[in-house]
Amino acid sequence: MREVAALAGVSAATVSHVINGTRFVSDEVRGRVDDAIARTGYVSNVLARSLRVGTTRTIGHIVTDIENPFFAEVARAVQMDALRHGYVTMIANSDEDPAAERLCVETLIERRIDGLVIAPCGGSVNKSCFARLVEARIPTVLVNRDIRGAGMPLVTVDYRRAGYDATKILLDKGYDRIGVVAGPHAVSSTAERLSGYAHALQEREVAPDANLIFHGIGKVEDGYNAGKRLLRSASRPQALLVFNSSMMTGLLAAMNEVGLTTNDVPAVVFQGRVFDAVLPEVWSVRQPTEELGRVAFDLLLRMMRDGWSDDGGPVGGSRVSAMSRITAVRAELFDPKVPSPDGRSKEPVSGGVH
Amino acid sequence: MREVAALAGVSAATVSHVINGTRFVSDEVRGRVDDAIARTGYVSNVLARSLRVGTTRTIGHIVTDIENPFFAEVARAVQMDALRHGYVTMIANSDEDPAAERLCVETLIERRIDGLVIAPCGGSVNKSCFARLVEARIPTVLVNRDIRGAGMPLVTVDYRRAGYDATKILLDKGYDRIGVVAGPHAVSSTAERLSGYAHALQEREVAPDANLIFHGIGKVEDGYNAGKRLLRSASRPQALLVFNSSMMTGLLAAMNEVGLTTNDVPAVVFQGRVFDAVLPEVWSVRQPTEELGRVAFDLLLRMMRDGWSDDGGPVGGSRVSAMSRITAVRAELFDPKVPSPDGRSKEPVSGGVH
DNA sequence: CTGTTAGCGCGTTCAG
DNA sequence: CTGAACGCGCTAACAG
Numbered sequence: 001m002r003e004v005a006a007l008a009g010v011s012a013a014t015v016s017h018v019i020n021g022t023r024f025v026s027d028e029v030r031g032r033v034d035d036a037i038a039r040t041g042y043v044s045n046v047l048a049r050s051l052r053v054g055t056t057r058t059i060g061h062i063v064t065d066i067e068n069p070f071f072a073e074v075a076r077a078v079q080m081d082a083l084r085h086g087y088v089t090m091i092a093n094s095d096e097d098p099a100a101e102r103l104c105v106e107t108l109i110e111r112r113i114d115g116l117v118i119a120p121c122g123g124s125v126n127k128s129c130f131a132r133l134v135e136a137r138i139p140t141v142l143v144n145r146d147i148r149g150a151g152m153p154l155v156t157v158d159y160r161r162a163g164y165d166a167t168k169i170l171l172d173k174g175y176d177r178i179g180v181v182a183g184p185h186a187v188s189s190t191a192e193r194l195s196g197y198a199h200a201l202q203e204r205e206v207a208p209d210a211n212l213i214f215h216g217i218g219k220v221e222d223g224y225n226a227g228k229r230l231l232r233s234a235s236r237p238q239a240l241l242v243f244n245s246s247m248m249t250g251l252l253a254a255m256n257e258v259g260l261t262t263n264d265v266p267a268v269v270f271q272g273r274v275f276d277a278v279l280p281e282v283w284s285v286r287q288p289t290e291e292l293g294r295v296a297f298d299l300l301l302r303m304m305r306d307g308w309s310d311d312g313g314p315v316g317g318s319r320v321s322a323m324s325r326i327t328a329v330r331a332e333l334f335d336p337k338v339p340s341p342d343g344r345s346k347e348p349v350s351g352g353v354h
Numbered sequence: 355m356r357e358v359a360a361l362a363g364v365s366a367a368t369v370s371h372v373i374n375g376t377r378f379v380s381d382e383v384r385g386r387v388d389d390a391i392a393r394t395g396y397v398s399n400v401l402a403r404s405l406r407v408g409t410t411r412t413i414g415h416i417v418t419d420i421e422n423p424f425f426a427e428v429a430r431a432v433q434m435d436a437l438r439h440g441y442v443t444m445i446a447n448s449d450e451d452p453a454a455e456r457l458c459v460e461t462l463i464e465r466r467i468d469g470l471v472i473a474p475c476g477g478s479v480n481k482s483c484f485a486r487l488v489e490a491r492i493p494t495v496l497v498n499r500d501i502r503g504a505g506m507p508l509v510t511v512d513y514r515r516a517g518y519d520a521t522k523i524l525l526d527k528g529y530d531r532i533g534v535v536a537g538p539h540a541v542s543s544t545a546e547r548l549s550g551y552a553h554a555l556q557e558r559e560v561a562p563d564a565n566l567i568f569h570g571i572g573k574v575e576d577g578y579n580a581g582k583r584l585l586r587s588a589s590r591p592q593a594l595l596v597f598n599s600s601m602m603t604g605l606l607a608a609m610n611e612v613g614l615t616t617n618d619v620p621a622v623v624f625q626g627r628v629f630d631a632v633l634p635e636v637w638s639v640r641q642p643t644e645e646l647g648r649v650a651f652d653l654l655l656r657m658m659r660d661g662w663s664d665d666g667g668p669v670g671g672s673r674v675s676a677m678s679r680i681t682a683v684r685a686e687l688f689d690p691k692v693p694s695p696d697g698r699s700k701e702p703v704s705g706g707v708h
Numbered sequence: 709c710t711g712t713t714a715g716c717g718c719g720t721t722c723a724g
Numbered sequence: 725c726t727g728a729a730c731g732c733g734c735t736a737a738c739a740g
Binding site: 355356366369370371374376398399402403404405406407 | 732733734735737
């Protein structure tokens with residue numbers, strides 16, 4: 001910067017003002033400065049600026065598994081939207097492990113992020129670490145999973161309704177014994193989908209059966225194990241609800257082994273777009289990941305701009321005073337029976353282990 | 355920091371040395387400092403440190419599509435390995451768009467990254483932007499795709515061999531007319547796989563047919579369009595080589611529409627683990643993504659540590675003098691005919707549109 | 709063994 | 725309309 005200033009025959013202050021447009025500079029001087037910048041290939045030091053200004057224009061984004069297409073899509077949306085607004089995103093993986101999550105949060109706080117979008121891992125193990133976030137006054141929004149008592153805004157899918165609707169699809173087709181390949185107990189999205197499932201059963205006066213529910217952490221092996229357990233039993237389910245596509249993959253491998261197809265055991269898969277176009281009697285529920293990410297970032301942006309009230313959510317004048325802590329988006333159903341280029345129909349359902 | 359120093363009754367310098375272990379501090383003083391740090395909740399300002407030290411312990415990672423499982427897996431490996439070594443990763447999406455790629459690179463340079471791992475987008479459009487990287491002396495390693503004349507080290511899969519082996523699987527089963535659902539012309543991994551394909555055909559004295567090759571950019575729609583074009587023609591291929599799993603999904607939708615299954619048209623899919631366990635007559639070639647990411651970061655780490663020679667690759671004493679610019683890893687074949695929990699066999703092939 | 713000083717590169721008063 | 729001086733928080737060189 002000094003170099004540029006010298007070359008343009010002005011002071012460093014003027015260079016700064018030219019760059020930031022922060023006060024009037026005569027056209028002639030501005031010209032000389034711009035020229036010098038171009039000639040020097042000067043790029044202003046963001047570190048020094050951040051140090052001075054106290055803001056990094058960097059946000060953090062912690063997910064439990066970037067390899068999960070669901071989170072990959074959310075991450076992509078967050079990242080793109082952030083970039084459009086001049087923010088850079090640091091994506092980190094917690095791997096569904098509280099210790100790793102803590103490390104991620106610490107690291108990001110240390111890096112002085114301006115805000116955080118996080119899909120927390122199950123349980124409320126990491127209370128202290130979330131406490132540090134509020135203590136450091138770092139605006140934070142939760143995506144997809146709630147944390148009881150964290151007092152942070154949440155952007156999510158209406159999973160209870162999604163679970164309800166998905167179950168009803170199968171009930172309407174005449175299946176009563178519906179098995180579930182679910183995610184971890186402690187994760188709110190799992191709990192809510194199960195609650196919707198239970199509600200749908202109850203409406204039809206179908207007695208719930210705990211043996212029909214399998215909990216995994218969402219990996220391929222979990223689906224395989226679920227298949228081995230659920231399909232082998234004497235009274236095997238007539239149909240299945242599968243909470244993500246990785247587990248569906250494992251499930252299909254298990255079905256292969258015992259000589260079953262989805263004609264024998266129809267299924268509804270959350271975020272299972274890969275399957276619904278290809279396999280008979282398979283439907284999928286799509287969560288609008290792009291919207292989830294975008295909404296989350298926009299909320300964060302408002303919090304970063306307008307400040308942050310401790311009861312969660314952006315503080316503000318009357319304009320946003322009625323905002324609830326939870327923003328939920330709806331999901332859609334893909335029906336393979338009406339094939340189209342991407343194998344989906346327009347028939348909407350609501351919301352979709354993530 | 356001053357606060358901590360005051361509380362402990364020492365100077366700022368001592369606090370710094372306690373934190374960094376950069377010179378001997380008496381146990382008593384160290385105790386007082388640690389105590390003050392704990393009491394204050396002080397977290398040292400990485401920005402100021404970076405400004406002083408000239409290094410950010412941050413690396414960039416640019417991929418063409420984070421939603422592509424292949425890149426997600428590579429990114430994860432890079433990120434995890436980097437974290438283990440105290441580096442934070444900024445992941446950015448170029449979206450297969452040279453302009454976006456340029457923006458990513460500029461942004462990351464501005465952020466003063468210490469190094470970069472990049473899967474460049476096709477073509478050599480962005481020469482100038484890569485020039486800026488060498489100009490700024492930012493160690494860079496390419497993953498998965500080469501750039502002619504960039505003089506940067508490349509970590510990749512042996513795609514030529516992978517293409518050759520994948521083709522031979524089908525030839526050995528007696529199929530001569532093999533269609534290809536490929537990636538963009540300009541991408542080296544596509545070109546190399548096609549070269550392996552051509553080589554395998556030539557060995558069997560099968561005449562190549564340009565009408566059998568379809569180029570897409572790797573999306574679901576591309577696979578669908580490929581299916582419409584290749585399968586509808588009078589002389590349709592007996593079998594298919596599909597360059598990634600998204601295109602396979604689209605292809606299957608197209609097959610569905612025309613009433614074909616993979617029994618009619620067998621296929622080998624690159625990185626198609628989702629399919630091989632589930633569909634008959636489908637094999638997949640897996641690229642070792644985790645290894646790719648790890649090897650790339652390790653190489654980058656050496657470059658950041660030991661300096662960087664202009665002919666590409668880390669400079670060094672005799673120890674690494676014989677290192678070639680290209681590091682290639684081998685891929686494996688998954689055979690669904692020997693099902694196991696994750697539906698793979700041990701039969702290896704070598705290395706998948708990315 | 710520890711304290712003092714100077715400067716990394718910027719943005720921002722305050723004088724002119 | 726522009727320049728000089730200060731400080732953001734930290735580390736490295738030097739002094740004791």
